[in-house]
Amino acid sequence: MSQPSSDHAQDHTDVPSDPALRVKALESLLVEKGLVDPEALDVLVDTYENRVGPRNGAQVVARAWVDPAYKQRLLEDGTAAIAESGYSGGQGEKLTVVENMSSVHNVIVCTLCSCYPWPVLGLPPTWYKSFAYRSRTVIDPRGVLSELGLDLPKDIEVRVWDSNAASRYFVLPERPDGTESMSETDLATLVTRDSMIGVAMVASPTVGGVS
């Protein structure tokens, strides 16, 4: 087991006074040594900043809402159905989609670190990686959800998904009332990142909003 040697870890446990400068210095060093190609780095940064993100997941959700056959494929084999919509790659190797229903509410957590379905949701928000969310969501999901503004009735079954292994989870939220006449494109604008983590519901469109 290659545990980090404690002397190195201790040498580097000082919080950099300016982390931005420390990272910049590290990048320069790795480029100077020929270990990193700056152009490859730019490709990766562009991906995290612009190409992966919850808009991808929202498209998948909206399509599932309007296309029952797609929804079925999505629930049976999330990886394949999401790839069909054009999203795959790092951290999306095995995607499992779990469906919220009037009687079942799903919520996702990673207690050990920060596992998250990047291709459809992007990088996880800071609160998802907070010690409190990681520790409490498994033991008191209703308390956590309530704190985040979602109070669930007692008769709803809560299912917590701890993403510790090869699978990454993605919640298919319930389609809100009052959206029967909306197009797939407009429906996608209603779907929030937090509803696909399972800490929020998708709200009905407000009067005078998207129609």
Added chain:
Amino acid sequence: MNGIHDMGGMHGLGEIGYKESAPGYDEPWEVRLFALVQAMRTGGLRAYIEGIPAPDYLRMGYYERWYTALITRIIERGSVTLAEVDSGRADPASAKATPALTPEIARDLLSRSTKTEQDIELAPRFHVGDSVRGRNMNPATHTRMPRYTRGKTGVVERDRGVFDLPDIEQTSAEPKPQHVYLIRYAGRELWGEEAPPNDSLYIDMWEDYLEPA
């Protein structure tokens, strides 16, 4: 390992700090660092993050832990020296390397998934519907079995297929491919009578983590 990172079920770890529509990063350097980690193709850094002493782990931010893990890993494998990291300058005597990640591979990484599932025919020890118990194991090294599942009984919901056991991925041991199962635990089994009767927790478990119940 029974480390601070294995925090499922703990109390007193501060505030969630929830912000609706919060982005995946707060500062541009965080994304830059994450890209550096990928570009260095270090392999899994989990064990290095988990190896950060608990008081430091708790004090550091998420991306600071990645920074520490990356530095530790690349010094350990000899890509850079501590002196180079501290000075920010390459040792003039060191050879120039060839980048592990080209822009072409970087683009390819994002359009093509790396399959982690193994195409190996192995007879599963457990089947859907079986009752299984989490083994009482306390490895001092990396594992994906959270403490809160040890000794607890659940039911096999799904056979995920065959995957390498991550517990030994950073050792020189031979790979140990085995079935991974989705297990459903009743909330009350994990947390006692106070837990709501209908709530449950789902988690993937490698075969080595389980025994028949």
